Amino acid sequence: MKHILINEWKGFLRNRVFMILLFIFIFSLFLTTYLGIVQNNKQIQAQKEAQEHISEQWDKMDHGNPHQSAHFGSYAFKPTSVLNSIDEGINSITGNVLRLEGHRQNDVMFSEASQSLLISKFGKMKPSLLFQFIIPLFLIFLSFNSYTQERDTGRLKLLLIQGASLKKIIFSKIISIWLIGLVLLLFATCIQLIFNLHQLNIDTLFRLILLLISYSLYYLILINLTILLSVIFKSSTGALSLTVVIWVMWVVFLPKIIGNTVEKIVPLPTRVEFQDEMDKDRAQGIDGHNPSDNRRQELEQATLIKYGVNSLSELPVNFRGILMQADEEYGNDVWDKHFGTLYSQLQTQKNIYQFSGIINPFASLQSLSMGTAGTDMFHHLYFLSQAEEYRRDLIKKLNNKWRDGNWDKSFFNSIEDFHYNVPSFLMFIGKYLLDIVLLSLWSVILIFLVKYLSKKTVIL
Amino acid sequence: MRLLNVFLYEFNHFRKNPAKVITYLIFVFACIYSIYNGFDLQKKQQDTIVSIEQEAQNKVSFIANFFGNIQSQPDALEVLGYIPIYTIKPPSPLLPLGIGQAEQYGFYKKITTWSSTYDNDMVEELANPERLVNGNIDFSFLILFLLPVLLIILTYNIRGFEQDFRFEKLISVQFGSIPKWIFVRFMFYVLLLIVTVLFFIFFVALVNNALFTHFHQIGSLILLLVTYIFSFSFIFYFLILKSHGSSAIAFKMISAWLVLCVIIPGAVHQFVSMTYPVNYMTDYLDANRKETYEVFDLPTDSIYLELIKIYPDLFSTKYAQPNHINAKMIRNTTYAIVNEINKVSIEKIEKQNNSKNELIRASYWFNPLAYMQNKWNSYTETDYYAYRGYRMDVQRYIDQNIERSVFQAWDEIKLTKEMYDDFLKTFNLNFKN
Amino acid sequence: MIQLNKVYKTFNNHKALNNLCLDVKSGEIYGLLGANGAGKSTTLNLILGFLKPDTGSIDLIDASNTSIATDMIGYIPENVNLYPYLSGVENLDYFCKLSGFKYSKNELSKFLIECGLQDDAHHKSVAEYSKGMRQKVGIAIAYAKKAKVYLLDEPASGLDPLSSNELSELLKKLADTGSAILMASHDLFRVRETCNKIGILKNGNLIKEMDADQVTPEELEGVYLNFMKN
Known part of the structure; x- marks a missing residue:
């Protein structure tokens, strides 16, 4: 096996076209990874500056009273993860700015995709584009005639007569081509590590390792499949056509078709329906600005009893602060109910979609790639939840202060800015187990199929 | 005659190659599916629009009844404020041919005196973001991205096959x-694909009765399609001429597709993104919040003067007169000043977006795919500019609504039937029923 | 050395070999003649182990009457397609390593020279080789493997007369070392010149066996055509 492997690599290294392509890939990987990091850092900087700008405004402003400040609110700017430079996932189409204010929860706005004409359909020239679309195609072309060339030239018989088994020959070829994929993956990872050294931590390293493993498995699947088809089909061009068709199905058709189907299985409400339902529930609550509300009366009574006084004017605290917080909490319940349902619908959609990995390993790869890069829906929802948590905390602090009185500038300045805690990947790993299992299963099954077929194939 | 025979005989080559026939059928199926998707999105949008219009219609009917019953004239501001005003971007009848950027934007907006074109309700419909990233099987996507792949599969072994089996010389001797x-x-394949795609274009046009209403757009789409297919055909034809063997031809064709459809657009996208990083729109946020609050803090006199500056005709209204000045009412109409502030900041955003688009357009000469898709989307009214136009409509409605409100408030205008009818006409609220 | 006893082989109800009995002794070059589809390649594939006979047996037995393993077989196909990016020596080295032999560069060169490949060609890329030169490397591969049995499938097809003659001489040299050589061919003249024994296959049946020195080339052609026509 060692001799066949070495010979395969000799073949690659002495092939001028291969070397040119390899050089182009290495160069493009260097460029895309490096530029990805530069762009990412720019983005991180822009996000930081926006957050600082808002924070500065908060510190400098004349707050009046805490309720005014609650209306004034704050903003959460979606941060960019370090590995966004490899795979930006959903980041270009999701909004980036979330207004956090009293009485209402807003939508995240200003997606990059809505800020210009369309440029690309397959995404920016990031390493993920090379890893997911271009390198696999290169590996398919390397694989498809790797076996058929031996067979069609009759060299295979010679190899077998010399003592090499078909199994060894085929697996040596698979491994030698797979190693090329691995070299390219490792190269991009090294560039990532070198230029991002200052931002690296154990979590990022762990994510990078899983990203590497996911792509390695996917390449193994693709190479195995291509060689398997070339062993099965008598015509090498027929095998190539079929492999390319399968690849196009995997990367283009199935993700879109299944994504659409899933949205039909678990339909989401339209924005109007969603807002109407929320408004309906909200209207039943205590509206701090609507004194005729029954719940307000109840709260008033409860507060009077609690403080042992007969009228609001006798209260040692500001009743409006209590009222606002009660309304806020009611609003939070409404938000939890509706957004809770929406988020769980989105997660159900994702879970169903993940099962498409049974027929499309690319779906599992994509999910793992975005997941490890921290740019998938789970991370996005986590950001939204954290921002909402911050909003609640901020408004509660302001309402309580309004209730208790005695605020001054130091109180407003003591309020911390929104700080996004990047979730540890271990927190999320359970969500990607299915992807990992399916990718592994695909690899194992294909290896066994190749092994089985190499025993069964009659060489003539 | 010999040419015609070769052309007609190609049908035999095609039908006897199951891989090619199946691939072609998959493409046809994908076209059907994409058009179904397009119709589905169109219907969803139309249903949403109907439900919004229904709500407005109910309110309009209520007010219409109210006119019959009242004895005295009510305040215009109060009554008309009750009727929801929406700006809607109805889907183009050609939407099934290209969803484009339609899923990136909202298509209806409730107009209030505090509205702006970058409000929260201007964002896209609720959708799974991962689904949005993968996109839809959109007809324009099939044409622009997958049709070349289909062309590769159908043509890569023209000559390559004869070279593989070493009888190209025989062809040369027999044919010349x-x-x-x-x-x-x-x-043969180019015409087969053009006819197939034309069939679907005409199908959509006929079903949506757009053949004559959108004649220019359909004609342009067809011209674009033919140019596109011929451009790719030219490249592939050249590659067949210059390569040897079907696998070498296939490899070069796929590489050409990758370069044109994935690598160049991806590289331009990355470059644009580096030149114009995601805009966090702090200018707009400042206008929307800090500057708005600063307006709130202004003394009434300053607000009065600001409003007169915006609407000089206000000066002749009832509450503009020195003996009638109503501070509460004046302060209640500060939204007109906020609208002006918003407009200034939005102008900046639009300008920046425009320079970003300029950069994209400057890449068209070496990034033909971006040109094709944006041109295609402009004909199906689903590109950035279609939605920019919609935002301008929204702004026009906001301006008109604010002006109406301010004047009605300052002049304490009583509602008349004519005024009411004019309101319905201005804001497109005359529902057929 | 090569013994086929009552071998039957069918493919989809088509009888490829019908009760074939064949015996190629040590030091013998056996020429198997026959039209396309007569069963020559099937016979070679059965001996090579790529096919299994439906009935009958195939034995490879050496002089001391003990079975030899199939890895003692050398095979030279019609077209010896070697790795074009390797030189003649590198190709030989690679194929030898596959069969478990590790030779020095000098030894490898010696094998190539013994098989008729000129010294100056050893380190040239095989892409520059003629068919005859590749054929010689192919024989060197079998020779270096210390094969006891050589199976050749149309070895002279496409070779010029000089290369063809060189091949004959080489095979005779190998036979003199005690190897058994079975050569399937259409080329009556080359078979007559090279082989000791000739067999004619028709529709899977061995219809005639003769000693090569008992017939002139013209007689062999007459016999062959006679059998083919009837």
Whole structure:
């Protein structure tokens, strides 16, 4: 096996076209990874500056009273993860700015995709584009005639007569081509590590390792499949056509078709329906600005009893602060109910979609790639939840202060800015187990199929 | 005659190759599916629009009844404020042919005196973001990205097969010119694809009754399609002429597709993104919040003067008169000042977006895919500018609504039937029923 | 050395070999003649182990009457397609390593010279080789493997007369070392010139066996055509 492997690599290294392509890939990987990091850092900087700008405004402003400040609110700017430079996932189409204010929860706005004409359909020239679309195609072309060339030239018989088994020959070829994929993956990872050294931590390293493993498995699947088809089909061009068709199905058709189907299985409400339902529930609550509300009366009574006084004017605290917080909490319940349902619908959609990995390993790869890069829906929802948590905390602090009185500038300045805690990947790993299992299963099954077929194939 | 025979005989080559027939059928199926998706999105949008209009219609009917019953004239501001005003971007009848950027934007907006074109309700419909990233099987996507792949699968072994099995010389002896022979065979597939796609374009146009109403757009789409297919055909034809063997031809064709459809657009996208990083729109946020609050803090006199500056005619209204000045009412109309502030900041955003688009357009000469898709989307009214136009409509409605409100408030205008009818006409609230 | 006893082989109800009995002794070059589809390649594939006979047996037995393993077989196909990016020596080295032999560069060169490949060609890329030169490397591969049995499938097809003659001489040299050589061919003249024994296959049946020195080339052609026509 060692001799066949070495010979395969000799073949690659002495092939001028291969070397040119390899050089182009290495160069493009260097460029895309490096530029990805530069762009990412720019983005991180822009996000930081926006957050600082808002924070500065908060510190400098004349707050009046805490309720005014609650209306004034704050903003959460979606941060960019370090590995966004490899795979930006959903980041270009999701909004980036979330207004956090009293009485209402807003939508995240200003997606990059809505800020210009369309440029690309397959995404920016990031390493993920090379890893997911271009390198696999290169590996398919390397694989498809790797076996058929031996067979069609009759060299295979010679190899077998010399003592090499078909199994060894085929697996040596698979491994030698797979190693090329691995070299390219490792190269991009090294560039990532070198230029991002200052931002690296154990979590990022762990994510990078899983990203590497996911792509390695996917390449193994693709190479195995291509060689398997070339062993099965008598015509090498027929095998190539079929492999390319399968690849196009995997990367283009199935993700879109299944994504659409899933949205039909678990339909989401339209924005109007969603807002109407929320408004309906909200209207039943205590509206701090609507004194005729029954719940307000109840709260008033409860507060009077609690403080042992007969009228609001006798209260040692500001009743409006209590009222606002009660309304806020009611609003939070409404938000939890509706957004809770929406988020769980989105997660159900994702879970169903993940099962498409049974027929499309690319779906599992994509999910793992975005997941490890921290740019998938789970991370996005986590950001939204954290921002909402911050909003609640901020408004509660302001309402309580309004209730208790005695605020001054130091109180407003003591309020911390929104700080996004990047979730540890271990927190999320359970969500990607299915992807990992399916990718592994695909690899194992294909290896066994190749092994089985190499025993069964009659060489003539 | 010989050319015609070769052309017609290509049908035998095609039908006897199951891989090619199946691939072609998959493409046809994908076209059907994409058009179904387009119709589905169109219907969803139309249903949403109907439900919004229904709500407005109920309110309009209520007010209409109210006119019959009242004895005295009510305050225009109060009554008209009750009727929801929406700006809607109805889907183009050609939407099934290209969803484009339609899923990136909202298509309806409730107009209030505090509205702006970057409000929260201007964002896209609720959708799974991962689904949005993968996109839809959109007809324009099929044409622009997958049709070339289909062309590769159908044509990669023209000549390559004969070279693989070493009887190209026989063809040369029998037919004469190899380039001519390739060209005729190639044309069979080009025409097959053009006819297939044209069928779907006309189908959508007929179903949506757009053949005559959108004649220019359909004609332009067809012209674009033919140019596109011929451009790719030219590249592929050239590659067949210059390569040896079907696998080498296939490899080069796929590489050309990758370069044109994935690598160049991806590289331009990355470059644009580096030149114009995601805009966090702090200018707009400042206008929307800090500057708005600063306006709130202004003394009434300053607000009064600011409003007069915006609407000089206000000066002749009832509450503009020195003996009638109503501070509460004046302060209640500060939204007109906020609208002006918003407009200034939005102008900046639009300008920046425009320079970003300029950069994208500057890449068109070497990034034809971006040109094709944006041109295609402009004909199906689903590109950035279609939605920019919609935002301008929204702004026009906001301006008109604010002006109406301010004048009605300052002049304490009583509602008349004519005024009411004019309101309905201005804000497109005359529902057929 | 090569013994086929009552071998039957069918493919989809088509009888490829019908009760074939064949015996190629040590030091013998056996020429198997026959039209396309007569069963020559099937016979070679059965001996090579790529096919299994439906009935009958195939034995490879050496002089001391003990079975030899199939890895003692050398095979030279019609077209010896070697790795074009390797030189003649590198190709030989690679194929030898596959069969478990590790030779020095000098030894490898010696094998190539013994098989008729000129010294100056050893380190040239095989892409520059003629068919005859590749054929010689192919024989060197079998020779270096210390094969006891050589199976050749149309070895002279496409070779010029000089290369063809060189091949004959080489095979005779190998036979003199005690190897058994079975050569399937259409080329009556080359078979007559090279082989000791000739067999004619028709529709899977061995219809005639003769000693090569008992017939002139013209007689062999007459016999062959006679059998083919009837």
